[in-house]
Amino acid sequence: xxxxxxxxxxxxxxxxxxxxxxxxxxxxxxxxxxxxxxxxxxxxxxxxxxxxxxxxxxxxxxxxxxxxxxxxxxxxxxxxxxxxxxxxxxxxxxxxxxxxxxxxxxxxxxxxxxxxxxxxxxxxxxxxxxxxxxxxxxxxxxxxxxxxxxxxxxxxxxxxxxxxxxxxxxxxxxxxxxxxxxxxxxxxxxxxxxxxxxxxxxxxxxxxxxxxxxxxxxxxxxxxxxxxxxxxxxxxxxxxxxxxxxxxxxxxxxxxxxxxxxxxxxxxxxxxxxx
Numbered sequence: 613x614x615x616x617x618x619x620x621x622x623x624x625x626x627x628x629x630x631x632x633x634x635x636x637x638x639x640x641x642x643x644x645x646x647x648x649x650x651x652x653x654x655x656x657x658x659x660x661x662x663x664x665x666x667x668x669x670x671x672x673x674x675x676x677x678x679x680x681x682x683x684x685x686x687x688x689x690x691x692x693x694x695x696x697x698x699x700x701x702x703x704x705x706x707x708x709x710x711x712x713x714x715x716x717x718x719x720x721x722x723x724x725x726x727x728x729x730x731x732x733x734x735x736x737x738x739x740x741x742x743x744x745x746x747x748x749x750x751x752x753x754x755x756x757x758x759x760x761x762x763x764x765x766x767x768x769x770x771x772x773x774x775x776x777x778x779x780x781x782x783x784x785x786x787x788x789x790x791x792x793x794x795x796x797x798x799x800x801x802x803x804x805x806x807x808x809x810x811x812x813x814x815x816x817x818x819x820x821x822x823x824x825x826x827x828x829x830x831x832x833x834x835x836x837x838x839x840x841x842x843x844x845x846x847x848x849x850x851x852x853x854x855x856x857x858x859x860x861x862x863x864x865x866x867x868x869x870x871x872x873x874x875x876x877x878x879x880x881x882x883x884x885x886x887x
Contacts (some may be wrong), residue, residue, distance in 0.1 A: 613645065613719070613721050613723075613758065614642050614645075614856050614857070615640070615645045616645070616646045616852060616853075616854055617648075617761065617787045617811060617853050618630075618647070618851070619851045619854065620649045620651065620811075620812075622653070622814065622821075623653065623793065623822065624653065625665065625671070625845040626814040629850060630667075630670055630814065633872060637816040637872075642886050643886075644719060645717045645721075645759075646671060646672045647725055647809075648674075648676070648766070649763055650675040650676070650677060651676065651677040652680055652813075654683075656822060658680050659680075660686055666746040667801050668696065669786075670827060675696065675697055677698060679735055681700070686792075692708035698711060698712065698727040699727060701727055701728055701743055704743065712724060712727065713725055713729070713771075719864065721759065722757050723757070723759045723761065724761070725762075725764050726744070726760065726763055728743065730766035731766075731772045732766065732767060733768055739881060741778060744762075748782055748832065752782075753862030756858075757862060763789070765790045766788065766790055767791060769795070775805075776807045779827075780806060785806035786805060786806070786807050788809045791810045792810075794812025798853055798861065798867055799867070800863075804828055804861065804864060806855050808867075812851030813851060814852070815849070816844040818844065818847055818867055820841075823842065824843070827858055834877060847874055847875055849872065849875050850870070851871050852869075854867070854870055854886060855867050868881035868885060869881070
C-alpha cells in the first residue's frame with residue numbers, strides 16, 4: 613500500500629495546483645490513500661466547508677489540521693458531521709470533531725490517521741506523549757490496523773524527534789507539519805517507522821512561510837504580532853512524502869520526498885520504488 617502525505621496547503625491556489633497534478637501523481641506511484649494538512653488553505657487562515665468539499669472531490673481521503681482549525685467558525689458544524697476532517701487529538705477543547713479516524717483504502721486495507729499537536733512554542737495542548745500512549749493501547753499494527761499515519765503538527769524539531777523515537781516501531785509513519793519548510797531528514801527509523809520533521813507546505817515559496825514577503829517584513833518592523841498576512845499565491849510548489857507500507861508488518865519499507873514546482877529544488881522519486 614502506497615500513501616501520499618502532503619504538507620500544509622496554503623491558500624486556495626494550492627488546491628488548484630493539486631487539481632492539476634494529483635491524478636498523475638496517484639497513477640505514477642500507485643497511490644491508494646492521500647492525506648493533506650488543510651489548516652491554512654482558506655486565505656492562509658483556517659478552512660471552510662466549501663474548500664473541504666473541493667479537496668475531497670479531488671480524491672483526498674483525509675484532511676488533517678492544527679492550531680488554525682477554529683480560525684473560521686463555519687467549520688464547527690461541518691467537522692461535527694465529517695470524520696474525514698480531523699482536529700488535533702490532544703487539543704485542549706471540548707469542541708466538535710475527532711482527532712483520529714479509521715479509513716479504508718480501495719483494497720479494503722484499514723488506515724488509522726492520527727492528528728496530534730506539539731507543545732513547545734505552541735498554544736498548550738494535552739500531553740503529546742501520554743495522548744499517543746493511551747490511543748495505541750487500543751490500536752496496533754497488523755492486529756486491527758494495516759497502517760497508522762500520524763500528522764505531527766508543531767514548531768520544535770526536538771519535540772518531534774523525541775516523539776518519533778518514543779513510538780518508533782508502533783506506527784507506520786510520522787510526518788511533521790506546521791513550519792511550512794520541508795526538512796531533509798526524511799528516513800525510516802531503526803524500528804521501521806518513517807519520519808520527517810516537516811513535510812513543508814503546498815504553497816508559494818517566493819514568500820515568507822506562504823505569506824506576502826513585504827507584509828511579513830512590515831510586521832516585524834512594526835512589531836505588530838497580531839497583524840494578519842495575506843497569502844502569496846503566484847507560484848505554487850507541492851511538497852510531501854510517499855510512503856510504502858509493508859503488508860506483513862504495517863511498517864514502512866520505503867519513503868521518498870516529493871517536491872513539484874518552480875521555486876525550490878524538485879524531488880521526483882523513481883516510480884520503481886512504489887511498484
